[in-house]
Amino acid sequence: MEEICEEIIKLAKEGDISAFEIIYRRMSGFVYTVAKGVVNEQQIAEEITQEVFLKIYQNIKNFKLYSSLKTWVYRITLNTSFNTYRKLKRENNHRLAIENYLSDRYSQEDKDAIDRRYLVSYILDKLNPQQRAVIVLREKLGLSYKEIATSLKVNTNVVRSRLRRARQTLLKIVKDMER
DSSP: OOOOOHHHHHHHHTTOHHHHHHHHHHHHHHHHHHHHHHHOOHHHHHHHHHHHHHHHHHHGGGOOTTSOHHHHHHHHHHHHHHHHHHHHHHHHHHHHHHHHHTGGGSOHHHHHHHHHHHHHHHHHHTSOHHHHHHHIIIIITOOOHHHHHHHHTSOHHHHHHHHHHHHHHHHHHHHHHHO
C-alpha cells in the first residue's frame, strides 16, 4: 500500500473530495483484504469496504496527524469487520439450521460445496476475536508483528502470545475433527 502524504490527509480533513478520493484509491484494496480475511465472503467484504470509507469520510476531521493513518484505518476496518462478522454468524447459525432441516433436498455435490464453504468459517469461529485478528493480519495479510501490534494497540509480545494460542487452538480443532 502506497503511503499517503500529510498534505493529502490535511486536505481531506478540510473536506477536499479529491484528496479523499486519493486516500480511497490507495487504501481500498487493503481495507477490502482485511475485511475479506475476517468475513471470508467477497460481497460482504465489498460492503464492509464501503462502510469503512463512509466512516473514514465522516470522521477524518477528527484524525490526529501525529498518528498513522494506516493504523487508524486498520482499526476502523477491524472493528467494522468484526461487528459485521458477529452479525453474520448469528444469521448463518439460523441459515445452517434451515439447511440441515432441508438437507434431503440437496444433492451430494451441493452438500459438499456447503460443507467446504462453512468449514473455514467454522474453524475460525472457534477463535476469540483477538486471536482471529492476529491470524488474519499475520497469515492472510502477511503483516509483521510490529505492524499487527500497532494496528491492535498492543505490544509485540501480546501479538506473539495471541498468535501462538490461535495456532494451538486451530491445531486442536483440526485434530479433533480428524477423530
